[in-house]
Amino acid sequence: MTCWLGVALLAVGPGCTAGADREGQGALAEETAEFADPLGRTTSFVSADDLPTVFYGEEEEEEEEEEEEEEEEEEEERELEEGDIYRVLGDGHLLNLNAYRGLQVIDIHDPESPAMIGQMPVSGTPVEMYVDGDRAIVLLNDWVGFRATPGSLTMERRAGGAVLLIDIGNRNAPVLLSQLDVPGYIQTSRYANGATRDALYVASTSWGWVDLGNGDYEYHNEAVVKSFDVTQGALVERSQLDLGGYVTGIHGEGDVLLVARGPEGWDNENSQVSIVDVSSIDGFMTLRDTVTVDGYVRSQFHMDFRDETLRVFSGPQWGGGVSHLQTWDASDPDDLTPIDEEDFGDGQSLYGAVFLDDRAFAVTYRRTDPFHAFSIDPDGNVEEKSEFIVSGWNDFLRPVLGATRLIGIGVNDEGGGRRLAASLYDITDLTNPSPMIARAEVAGSEGGWNWSEASWDHRAFTVLDGAVNVAAPTGEAETGLVLLPFSGYSVTGDRWTYESAVQIFTFSGTTLTRRGVMKHGSPVRRSFRAGPDTAANVSETQLSLYDQRDLDHPEKLGELDLAPRYSTILGYGEYRVRIRNPEQESWEREEGQMAVAEVVAAADVAAVATPLASFPVTPDASYYKVGDDLLAVVTSRFVSWPSHETTIGVFDLSDPLRPRAAGQLVTTDLPPTYDDYYDYYYYAPTRFHVTNRSLTFASKTDSWTVVGWVEQCESYVTYSRGDDSCWGLDGCTYTTGQRSCQSLDGGPEYCSGGFAECTTRLGSEDACAPVVDEAALDGLLESYCFEGEASRQHRQMTVHVVDLSDPDHPALAPPLALPAEEDAVSTLAHEGDLYVSVKLPATVPDDPRPHARYFLRRVDLSRPGAPALGPAINVPGEALAIRGAKVFTRDRVWGSYFIEPAIARSTLHGGLAHLNNYQVLAGKAIDDTLVIDQHQRALMTYGERSWPTYWRWSYGYKSGSLAILRPGDTISTTGFDVVSEAPIDRWMSLVPFAAERRAFFNVYSGTLMVDYEDPRQPVAQAFFTGAWRPEILVDRARDEVLVAAERVGIHQLDLDVSNLLP
Structure with a gap:
């Protein structure tokens, strides 16, 4: 049965299921570029438009223990080792733990030509690692991983500390064997390398608010020491000690770990030091006694354990006060007994310290640097012997x-x-x-x-x-x-x-x-x-x-x-071009320092492939593939208001192995290039498109047109009767909403907005229904009114074309200005031409609310040096995409209370747009990006619109979904069918690009790829770390996706492979 959805998108009737797709139960058939649709009878369209802006009054704008591990007894079977971010391997290789690229294997046999021969990308901040034979034990903080949620695109984001066991037997291809989480933030660790068994001890701290169970919360530091048995192929959790406070250092001596942790509160400077028995070869730990010292223990070098004596330096945490050297008898590790204490460095901060067998040294500082020397006798008695003053x-x-x-x-x-x-x-x-x-x-x-x-x-x-x-x-x-x-x-x-x-x-x-x-x-x-x-x-x-x-x-x-900075990856047949920016940041570079465009074979791994050819290009530019054989490099710099100088360099890649610098155009006649962050009325943004052997810049010039004198009234629910009156209550009823009403030049009043009565439902969204009877609002509303001159913003578009037909002589075509009365909306490129959406004010009989007619114009660029403007065709809204003779548009229509979004598909024929499909998405708040894929499916993210409140900031919509819609393809279906709705997280934003049934989202710290091979059930497939707002290359010939992510590198993944957590 065909499922037709009318005005209410999700009003599903009997026998009609949201998510239906008409290809049956099996695999979906490939849609053709055009459906066999009869031409629609409707060819004239009027859309809703925004209320005009009213200006009134003032305009409102919006050692050490270095001896620590060096003096282990020779007869010890296990050595407590401290980790680091590198290890020199005995076979001429260097293992490096890099914040951008993860674990790297570097061949340093020939110091004049070091080479990266292997790597295993991991996401996180390196803490340290160990190497034991052919295993690397890697510790990370800020580790981030994503796991797909069945039946949803919401992602389970796992983050925090992590320990990884990696097989490095094959230096060219490290393999992950095991991974376990560590609570909190890892601060340090020790590795016990035994003859038959190995163990890892990790100290971490968790910070955060703790629910006390009575509605109150308390901020806590929680120090944790966790141990692992490290087998040949896995990490096995053994024990965990929850100590409180926060770890400031651990010191290993034989079978003893000393763990120092800072106090819970800021008003307490006294650290605690615990003795942890790690003699068990399988990694099991036993907590012995704990002492509270007289000051703050800064690091591992301020603690020492030898000859059954615990020795600790401590001092003021925040400066001032006195430092201390204290000793305890540890012959019974379960009952530490104080021996002696020496105070020193009054009014100074404690810095470096070191313990030797019978001596200890420490440095304090306040404008000068006293160097303190102490003797420690075999019984643990201490005495300061000297103090030497020096600067620093x-x-x-x-x-x-x-x-x-x-x-x-x-x-x-x-x-x-x-x-x-x-x-x-x-x-x-x-x-x-x-x-x-x-x-x-x-x-x-x-x-x-x-x-x-x-x-x-x-x-x-x-x-x-x-x-x-x-x-x-x-x-x-x-x-x-x-x-x-x-x-x-x-x-x-x-x-x-x-x-x-x-x-x-x-x-x-x-x-x-x-x-x-x-x-x-x-x-x-x-x-x-x-x-x-x-x-x-x-x-x-x-x-x-x-x-x-x-x-x-x-x-x-x-x-x-x-970690080379790869900003762009482009495909040229059997080759790819990656753009590598200089290593230095822009303010650190020498004048004239260039980026490099590197040609690599498409069959190689793009991030590490040896360049087959290279040539210099301007750094931090925009890089565009034009046609099959050109690379255009575009930069824009401010000269003087309002002039910008644009430089366009052209490179001929008809033979990628012999790239050639072609021509260059330097001009102040092009508008500056802004990105869409600047799309607000203070700036006239420029939209950039690659067109037929050309680059097209579409710029808008702002102006304001007075439409008349407006009386405006704002109404809102009083604070005492709004949603705050039901805060924390279940089943409580409140009123919410806002409304703006205007009267233009004394004419009929029209309004936008409304009010609703809601009931709280703790643990889910509140249930709201519009208030139909205005009398029910008596005594609930507050209002204020004002009057002033109302204006409407108007943008005129000018199209600038850079003709690259002769790459050696790029030329600027005469600017093409659209008619002054047309208000420019947006642009899109299709098959080498530019299409421009514009609108004009319109009126509707018996409806005083603002309306507009949208039009679509084609800029013919078959001759880039002489762009030609085509006629204006009335279409239902702003053009989103053109597929064959079909144009997809995004419309706006007035509903009972708000402007409602809509989507339409029309056939362009005979100078008219003939409407085929039209769907009002009533009650939905649609995000800015709406993608029409090659199979004429519409991808968008939306949520149920929430009723506006005067007193509280709101997103304007409830938690959203990725919706995939398709036009009804039978005579009886004139709307769009919902193929699927998949919940998404609020922080996911759709990227305006889809290919090979893959959609992309900007998410926290990277880009998420979604597979919708079966559009009825889209699934999260891959996460690309560090790729924020990236250029994405989908290579259809090789079924690969490549994403450039600056220092993180170039992600490269088969289209049928997932890299998410299992």
């Missing part, structure tokens, strides 16, 4: 040269600057009043400022004993090496420039020397030795490798971009 501070202290010296990594703030620095201390005599032997700052301008991840993460820098052999300026042999990353501004010529680099220092027992600098393209996260004479520097975007045989003048051997 040290964030980390690392014992070197047999624990006779300390290297400090910190900041010198003398002279008002802030310079990263390394310091050398003699710690053989704790009473030495001047233990600092030397200090050296990183390179840069005097008084300059720089910073580094090394200020808060000890893994960012490297300190090595016995790594080099070089003479100090005074002749001593220096064997120690420090690699310290830094970023900052320095003076180059007469201007400040931003640079990132790694400073090399060398040291001996009596000297510290600043050596050369290894420059890097972006802030370095890690600097380390990748070989005996090779240093590796890793940022989120680049790997650089340096020869360190000459430490004063290190030579760059090679570099590799880790």
Whole structure:
């Protein structure tokens, strides 16, 4: 039975089912481009139009334990290891955990030509990883994944901390073996690498509001330590300790984990330190005793456990106050007993700290940097032996040269600057009043400022004993090496420039020397030795490798971009062109720095394929494929109001392996190109289209036309009788709504809006019905009235065509202005021509409400140098798409209270539009984007319109759906049938593009692809991370979809494959 839906879209009668499709129960037959429709009798159309705008009065516009894991007892069967974002593998490969691309395998056999040989994309912020044989254990925060909901397009979004077990046995193709969630935000971890069993311990913190069960909520920090048994092929959860507070550090020593956590409230600075027994080889944990210390524990290096003694540095969390060194007898780990305490650094903040067997050192700071030395006897008694004052501070202290010296990594703030620095201390005599032997700052301008991840993460820098052999300026042999990353501004010529680099220092027992600098393209996260004479520097975007045989003048051997910025991917037959923007942001680039267009084989993986040809193009431009063989690069820059300079570069790709720069057009006669974010009346937006061997710019010029003197009244429900009066109550009745009424030049009054009586239904949408009897509103409404001159906005369109018929000589055709009286609405391109929707004011007998007639004009571009404007054809609304002789339009009609949306399909014949199908979508609020696919189905997102309220902001509609409609294809069916309605999340917005029965949505942090091969049951298919408002390439010949996502790369997926969570 044919299902015809009248004015009410979902008013389904007996024997008529929403979702019906007339191809029967089997696979749907392919629709042809044209239906065998008789020409409709209706050829004249009038649509609803907005109320005019009234202006009145003022216009209203709207170490350290570095010893920590270094001093494990040799007889221990398990080593507690700390993770990092990189691992140098023993077979000439580097494993890197990248924020944009996930896990990367890099071949560094030849430092002059490092190569990416494998990767496994994962979405999240890297925390750290471990490598055990051919397994990588990866920890991420901000991990995001989506799981499809059966029967719906609403997505189950999973996010938070995650642990992944990955097989890296095949370096070219890492494989995910297992993945488990971790509650909250992962802060650190430890890995117990045993002879037969391995375990992972993860510390995380959850922040958020907790329901107390009585209607009240309380903000809580919840520290969690979770353990996993790491088998050869899976992660197995073992135990979880819920500790409260928030984790500030964990320290591993033998079979003991020390877990420090900050307090619950902001008014409490006292941390707690817990002893966790991790001796069980299967990962099971046992919580022992917990102590509350006298201050705030900043990191793992402020705790120590040895010789059955717990030793802790703590200090003020927010500055001021006193710092403390405390010790406890831990011979019974279930009953810790205080031994001694020493207070120091009054009025100062606590920074770096380190524990040795019988000594401890700490740095406090307030304008100066006291270096404190303590003795600790075998019984745990402590005594401060000396305090040395120097400028700046040290964030980390690392014992070197047999624990006779300390290297400090910190900041010198003398002279008002802030310079990263390394310091050398003699710690053989704790009473030495001047233990600092030397200090050296990183390179840069005097008084300059720089910073580094090394200020808060000890893994960012490297300190090595016995790594080099070089003479100090005074002749001593220096064997120690420090690699310290830094970023900052320095003076180059007469201007400040931003640079990132790694400073090399060398040291001996009596000297510290600043050596050369290894420059890097972006802030370095890690600097380390990748070989005996090779240093590796890793940022989120680049790997650089340096020869360190000459430490004063290190030579760059090679570099590799880790996350190239691919903004566009275009198809040219057997080849594809990817646009790669410069690594630097626009404000960091050298003048004239270019992007690169890279030609790759379509059969290769687009993100990593070796370019077969390349050529420079303007960066941050708009890139368009014109015809089968041209690439147009368009940029627009402001010159002076109102002029913009537009540059169009043309490249000939008739032979993609030999691309050729053709002509260029530079002109101020084209309108500036804005995107649709600027589509409001302060700007005249420009719409851009690729047309027949040409580029077309359609611009609008705004003006306001006075329509008369208007009296306007606004009515709304009083606050006490509105929806707030029923807040939290079930079955409560309230009144809601708003109404605007106008009278033009003393004529009849007309209104938009209305009122409804609603009943609350907790847990679902309220039930509302319009108030028909106005008398029922007595005493419920408030109103105010005003009068003024009413105006209507008018936009005149001008069409500008850039003729590319001769690519070597692009030319601007004379501008084509549409008639001044026509109000421009929108444009679309079809088969090389441009189609323009315009409207004119109209009147309807006995109806004073505003109306308009819509018209469609064709701009013939068969000769791009001489565009020709065709006649205006009256159509029912704004043109959406043209399919053969059919035109689909979006209309607006007056309903009882509001302007209702409608959709129509007409046949263009004999200079008229003959109506075939028309459907009013009463009660619906339709989003801006409406797509007509190649099979004449209409895809749109809509929700039930909600009644407006004066007192509360509203989306204007209830939760929505993706609706797929198709025109009725029999004589008796004159409307559109609903093939399906699939619920969507409110934050999903439809992309104005569909191909191969795939629709696309902008969603949180990326793009979602929806498969509607069976339009009766669309399903979520794939999620492309980082692709926000992307250009999408659907390759029909290869059944692939490609999405460029800047630094995340180029997503490439078979059209029949899903990448969603199972």
